[in-house]
Amino acid sequence: MSFSALPGQTPPEESHCKRRKLLLALIAAGALPCSMLFGATPSYAFQWPQHEEITKDGLSYGPAWDSKTLNFLSKEAVTVNDTKGWGDRAWLHCDNADFVSSDYSTKYPQTRAQASFHLQKCIEASKAHLERAVDYAGDLVDSNNKLAAPRHFGIPCVLDDKKGRYKCNTIEQLGRSWHGLEDFYAHSNWADKALDKPLGFKNPPGLGMNTLPSFWGIAYLSYSDIADKVKNDVPGNLTTGCHPGSRSWGSKIYPSCKNRVTHDHILNKDTRDATDRAKFGTNYQDSMKVATREIMRQWSDFRSRVKGRYGERRGDLIICAIIKDDVLKNCG
Numbered sequence: 432m433s434f435s436a437l438p439g440q441t442p443p444e445e446s447h448c449k450r451r452k453l454l455l456a457l458i459a460a461g462a463l464p465c466s467m468l469f470g471a472t473p474s475y476a477f478q479w480p481q482h483e484e485i486t487k488d489g490l491s492y493g494p495a496w497d498s499k500t501l502n503f504l505s506k507e508a509v510t511v512n513d514t515k516g517w518g519d520r521a522w523l524h525c526d527n528a529d530f531v532s533s534d535y536s537t538k539y540p541q542t543r544a545q546a547s548f549h550l551q552k553c554i555e556a557s558k559a560h561l562e563r564a565v566d567y568a569g570d571l572v573d574s575n576n577k578l579a580a581p582r583h584f585g586i587p588c589v590l591d592d593k594k595g596r597y598k599c600n601t602i603e604q605l606g607r608s609w610h611g612l613e614d615f616y617a618h619s620n621w622a623d624k625a626l627d628k629p630l631g632f633k634n635p636p637g638l639g640m641n642t643l644p645s646f647w648g649i650a651y652l653s654y655s656d657i658a659d660k661v662k663n664d665v666p667g668n669l670t671t672g673c674h675p676g677s678r679s680w681g682s683k684i685y686p687s688c689k690n691r692v693t694h695d696h697i698l699n700k701d702t703r704d705a706t707d708r709a710k711f712g713t714n715y716q717d718s719m720k721v722a723t724r725e726i727m728r729q730w731s732d733f734r735s736r737v738k739g740r741y742g743e744r745r746g747d748l749i750i751c752a753i754i755k756d757d758v759l760k761n762c763g
């Protein structure tokens with residue numbers, strides 16, 4: 432499935448940077464509280480500092496990133512899916528893939544298969560962005576191992592999901608791909624434990640996993656592989672949270688989330704104290720740890736894909752052009 436098949440992927444009305452700058456200006460003028468920037472309103476994801484921490488920690492394994500590029504990727508590109516125009520799409524944040532089995536709940540409002548379908552759409556969305564990142568990376572260095580024109584290596588970028596300068600194209604798509612998979616660990620019970628009270632939709636079982644799920648190995652899975660992995664490898668008790676402000680795939684209707692595991696108040700670990708579940712034991716830290724390991728996998732797999740596609744020498748130069756601030760000086 433191509434990315435263009437994703438419904439509702441129209442660019443936001445205003446860019447993330449413009450919106451953030453406007454908010455910062457209003458906060459500086461005392462017109463708005465800081466919470467407007469860092470999410471006192473219902474959150475969609477690991478908050479921005481958490482996304483930044485996970486991304487930076489995950490990328491600290493492998494070739495060294497220069498600070499300007501790394502900051503732009505981890506502070507801006509990875510968080511762009513949470514900004515206006517993108518934040519209400521559940522499949523970009525792995526929301527609404529909620530389910531509790533009949534062992535713990537009477538007649539859950541959606542089936543295991545429906546919940547897994549929503550998870551699959553989240554994985555496919557990350558995969559689509561990853562494939563674009565691999566495609567666009569080839570523009571950075573031509574088949575004679577010659578760098579693109581200097582104007583293509585500038586940072587920062589406009590994050591509107593449209594093609595522009597070459598380095599920006601790849602950085603933006605990596606950020607969008609990694610947002611969803613980082614969210615998966617904050618929004619699901621993959622790595623957490625349930626509270627010490629009866630299980631049910633208000634306290635779903637925790638899977639307590641410290642390994643990476645097969646179905647997120649998107650760099651080396653085709654779309655049909657992803658469907659197979661979701662069908663065969665998703666644990667029966669895996670759940671994410673229903674988000675009343677997020678539309679599910681193919682729907683314009685926001686769910687009420689009645690009698691469902693909810694993102695807000697029940698399951699999310701977007702911050703250390705987002706919910707009782709986030710505060711419980713090491714749930715928050717464990718989710719951050721597995722998400723970080725996931726970024727390590729994704730970054731390693733991305734580099735392998737680039738070298739596999741473009742060859743060792745050209746691949747090395749492409750990676751250099753992605754991670755270095757001064758590409759002309761370091762990657763010539």
Ligand SMILES: [Zn+2]
Binds near residue numbers: 513
């Ligand atoms: Zn998100």
